[in-house]
Amino acid sequence: MSAPVIAIDAMGGDFGPHCIVPASLSCLAENSSLHLVLVGQSSLLEQLVAKHSGVDHSRLKIVDAPEMVAMDERPAQALRGKPRSSMRLALEQVRDGNAQACVSAGNTGALMALARQVLKTLPGIDRPAMVTALPTQGAPCLLLDLGANVDCPAAQLYQFAIMGAVAAESLGTEQPRVALLNVGTEEIKGNQQVKLAAALLQQAPGLNYRGFIEGDGLYRGEADVVVCDGFVGNVLLKSSEGLAGMLVAKVEALFRRSVAARIVGAAALPLLRRLRAELNPAQYNGASFLGLQGILVKSHGSAGADGFKAAIRRATQDVEHDLPEQLRSRLGQFLSGDRLSSGADDVTAGDGWSSN
Amino acid sequence: MSAPVIAIDAMGGDFGPHCIVPASLSCLAENSSLHLVLVGQSSLLEQLVAKHSGVDHSRLKIVDAPEMVAMDERPAQALRGKPRSSMRLALEQVRDGNAQACVSAGNTGALMALARQVLKTLPGIDRPAMVTALPTQGAPCLLLDLGANVDCPAAQLYQFAIMGAVAAESLGTEQPRVALLNVGTEEIKGNQQVKLAAALLQQAPGLNYRGFIEGDGLYRGEADVVVCDGFVGNVLLKSSEGLAGMLVAKVEALFRRSVAARIVGAAALPLLRRLRAELNPAQYNGASFLGLQGILVKSHGSAGADGFKAAIRRATQDVEHDLPEQLRSRLGQFLSGDRLSSGADDVTAGDGWSSN
Numbered sequence: 001m002s003a004p005v006i007a008i009d010a011m012g013g014d015f016g017p018h019c020i021v022p023a024s025l026s027c028l029a030e031n032s033s034l035h036l037v038l039v040g041q042s043s044l045l046e047q048l049v050a051k052h053s054g055v056d057h058s059r060l061k062i063v064d065a066p067e068m069v070a071m072d073e074r075p076a077q078a079l080r081g082k083p084r085s086s087m088r089l090a091l092e093q094v095r096d097g098n099a100q101a102c103v104s105a106g107n108t109g110a111l112m113a114l115a116r117q118v119l120k121t122l123p124g125i126d127r128p129a130m131v132t133a134l135p136t137q138g139a140p141c142l143l144l145d146l147g148a149n150v151d152c153p154a155a156q157l158y159q160f161a162i163m164g165a166v167a168a169e170s171l172g173t174e175q176p177r178v179a180l181l182n183v184g185t186e187e188i189k190g191n192q193q194v195k196l197a198a199a200l201l202q203q204a205p206g207l208n209y210r211g212f213i214e215g216d217g218l219y220r221g222e223a224d225v226v227v228c229d230g231f232v233g234n235v236l237l238k239s240s241e242g243l244a245g246m247l248v249a250k251v252e253a254l255f256r257r258s259v260a261a262r263i264v265g266a267a268a269l270p271l272l273r274r275l276r277a278e279l280n281p282a283q284y285n286g287a288s289f290l291g292l293q294g295i296l297v298k299s300h301g302s303a304g305a306d307g308f309k310a311a312i313r314r315a316t317q318d319v320e321h322d323l324p325e326q327l328r329s330r331l332g333q334f335l336s337g338d339r340l341s342s343g344a345d346d347v348t349a350g351d352g353w354s355s356n
Numbered sequence: 357m358s359a360p361v362i363a364i365d366a367m368g369g370d371f372g373p374h375c376i377v378p379a380s381l382s383c384l385a386e387n388s389s390l391h392l393v394l395v396g397q398s399s400l401l402e403q404l405v406a407k408h409s410g411v412d413h414s415r416l417k418i419v420d421a422p423e424m425v426a427m428d429e430r431p432a433q434a435l436r437g438k439p440r441s442s443m444r445l446a447l448e449q450v451r452d453g454n455a456q457a458c459v460s461a462g463n464t465g466a467l468m469a470l471a472r473q474v475l476k477t478l479p480g481i482d483r484p485a486m487v488t489a490l491p492t493q494g495a496p497c498l499l500l501d502l503g504a505n506v507d508c509p510a511a512q513l514y515q516f517a518i519m520g521a522v523a524a525e526s527l528g529t530e531q532p533r534v535a536l537l538n539v540g541t542e543e544i545k546g547n548q549q550v551k552l553a554a555a556l557l558q559q560a561p562g563l564n565y566r567g568f569i570e571g572d573g574l575y576r577g578e579a580d581v582v583v584c585d586g587f588v589g590n591v592l593l594k595s596s597e598g599l600a601g602m603l604v605a606k607v608e609a610l611f612r613r614s615v616a617a618r619i620v621g622a623a624a625l626p627l628l629r630r631l632r633a634e635l636n637p638a639q640y641n642g643a644s645f646l647g648l649q650g651i652l653v654k655s656h657g658s659a660g661a662d663g664f665k666a667a668i669r670r671a672t673q674d675v676e677h678d679l680p681e682q683l684r685s686r687l688g689q690f691l692s693g694d695r696l697s698s699g700a701d702d703v704t705a706g707d708g709w710s711s712n
Contacts, residue, residue, distance in 0.1 A: 191587055215593070219599050232591050234571075235539070236591055242573065243600065272610070
C-alpha cells in the first residue's frame with residue numbers, strides 16, 4: 001500500500017485551526033509514512049504551521065479555501081452558497097484522488113450533505129451512516145447511525161445493518177452478531193420503523209442477525225454491531241460520555257471526602273486514571289461515514305487536540321482496511337433490487353439536519 | 357394525611373410473586389403506617405405470605421385476581437381479553453378509592469393501556485408519561501418519557517414538559533429548568549417533532565424553558581427536567597445502566613490485576629462500593645406515570661426485591677406529594693384550549709407498544 005494521504009478540513013469544530021493544526025502536525029511527526037493536506041485559509045494555516053519546528057514539509061501540503069462552514073449553518077447554505085468552503089474542498093481532494101480520506105470536525109449536517117454531493121453514495125445505499133466503536137464488557141461494539149440521519153425508514157436501518165456487518169468483518173470479527181436497538185427484546189416492542197427493519201433483517205441472507213437489543217445489552221457486549229437511527233444513536237453516545245464524566249468526577253470527590261479517603265485515593269487514583277485512559281472518549285473519537293465512495297471521518301466538534309488526533313488515526317486505519325472497496329464488493333450480496341431502497345436518493349430530501 | 361394504602365400487582369415482572377411478596381412484606385415491616393393490598397392468585401399469595409413470620413395482617417389485604425398479563429402480551433389482549441387480571445384489578449383498587457397508588461412490574465404497554473382505561477388521564481393530557489430521577493453532577497434530573505410512548509408528536513412533548521416541571525416543583529425545585537433532549541443545541545438540529553415542540557415551549561407562559569440539551573449536558577446537571585419521546589428515554593436509561601455496570605466490572609477487575617492492585621483495592625473498593633450504593637440503579641427504580649387521575653408506579657421488569665421496594669417507596673412519596681392533584685390544579689395555567697391537544701385520545705390509538 002502506498003503512503004496514506006489524509007485531507008484535513010482545518011477550519012471546522014468548536015476550536016478551529018488553533019486546535020486542528022497542532023493535532024495534525026503531531027500526527028505527522030508520529031507517523032513517518034503519513035501525508036497531510038491541510039485545507040483552509042492558507043495565510044492563517046501557514047502562520048500556525050510556522051509556529052512549530054521540525055515539520056516535514058515534504059509530507060504536508062496546504063490548500064487554500066477562502067470560505068468556511070459555520071457550526072450552526074444550514075446544510076442547504078453549505079451546499080449551494082459556499083463553493084470554496086474548506087469542508088467542500090477537503091472532500092474534493094478525496095474525490096479527485098489527491099487524498100484517500102478526509103477528516104472534518106465541522107457541522108455534521110453540512111458534512112453529510114456535501115459528502116453525498118461530492119463523494120456520492122455506493123450503489124444500493126441511500127444515505128451514509130456514521131459509525132464508531134464503543135467499549136463493552138466484551139469486544140468493542142460498532143454503533144450506527146450516530147447522528148447523520150435523525151429519521152430513518154426501515155430500509156435505511158437495513159442498509160446500516162449490512163454496512164455495519166461488513167465493517168465489523170473488515171476489523172477482524174467473524175460472522176459479526178448484528179442487533180437492532182429497541183426498547184425491549186420482545187417482538188411486539190418498538191416503533192414501526194424498527195419492527196419493519198426487523199422483518200427485513202430476519203430474511204437477510206448470510207447475516208448473523210440476533211434480533212432486538214437494549215442499551216444495557218450493548219454494554220454487556222451482546223452484539224458486535226448495533227443499529228439505530230441517528231437521533232437515538234447520538235443520544236446514546238453523548239449520554240454515555242456524560243455519565244462516564246459524572247462517574248469520574250464522583251470517584252475523585254469520593255477520595256477527597258476525608259483524610260483516610262485521601263490516603264486511599266493517593267494509591268487508588270493512579271490505577272483508576274489508567275482505566276480512564278483506556279476508556280477515554282477522546283481515544284474513541286472519530287466516527288467513520290459508511291456508504292460513501294470515499295473515506296470520511298467526522299471528529300467530535302468539541303474534540304481537543306488528542307481527540308482530533310484519534311480521528312486522523314481512525315481515517316488512517318480506514319484507508320488501510322479500504323472500507324469503501326470492501327463495502328462495494330460485499331453490498332451486492334445483501335442489497336438486491338429496488339425492494340430495499342427507501343427512495344430518499346436526492347441530496348437534500350429527508351435530511352433531518354435541515355429544516356427545509 | 358391518612359395512612360398510605362398501596363395496591364401491588366403481585367404477578368408482574370420477570371420474577372413474579374416470589375420476588376414481589378417478600379419485597380412488599382419487607383416494606384410493610386419497615387414503614388409502620390403503610391397498608392398494602394396484594395393483588396394476584398390468592399392461594400399462591402397466601403402461601404408466600406405464610407412463609408414469613410411477624411407479618412402485621414391488619415395492614416395487609418389480599419385481593420384475588422385469577423388472570424395475569426404476560427410480559428410479552430399485546431396491550432389489546434390485556435385490555436379486552438382479561439377482565440380479571442392482577443394488573444387491572446390493582447388499578448381498580450385505586451379507581452375505587454381502596455388504595456391511593458398502584459405499583460406494577462408488569463408489561464409496560466399493557467400497563468399503559470389499562471391505566472388509561474381504568475384511571476383515565478387528567479384534563480388536557482393525551483397520554484401519560486413515565487418519569488424518573490437520574491443522578492447528575494448537580495441535583496437529580498427528572499427524565500420523561502421513559503418508554504410508555506415510543507412515538508410522540510410535538511403536543512405530547514409539550515405536555516410532558518409541563519408535567520415534568522410541575523413534578524419537579526412538587527419535589528421542591530423552584531422554577532425548574534426544563535430542556536428538550538436533542539442531537540445538538542443549535543436551532544437547526546433535530547427531527548420535526550423536537551423542533552415543533554421547541555417552538556411551543558418557547559411560548560409557554562411561566563415555564564423556565566432553556567432550549568435543547570444533549571445527553572452529556574443532562575449528566576452535567578444542566579437541567580432539572582429533560583423531555584424526550586419514550587424510545588429515546590428508554591434507550592438513554594438502559595444504556596446508562598449498562599455503562600454503569602460495565603464500569604463497575606472494569607474497576608473491580610482493575611483491582612485484581614496484580615498483588616499491588618489487590619492491596620490498594622482492599623482499601624479502595626469499600627469506598628467505591630459506597631458510591632455505587634449511592635448511585636445504585638435499584639435505588640432509582642420505579643418510574644411514576646404522570647398525567648393519570650391516580651398514582652401509578654412502574655417497577656423495572658427485571659428488578660429484584662430491593663428494586664421493587666424502591667418502587668413501593670416511590671409510590672408512597674407520590675402519595676405524600678399528591679402529584680395528580682398538584683398536576684390537575686397547575687395544568688390549567690399551561691394547557692389552554694385545543695391548540696395543544698394531539699388528538700390521540702383513544703385508548704389504543706397511537707399506542708406504540710401495540711403492533712395494531
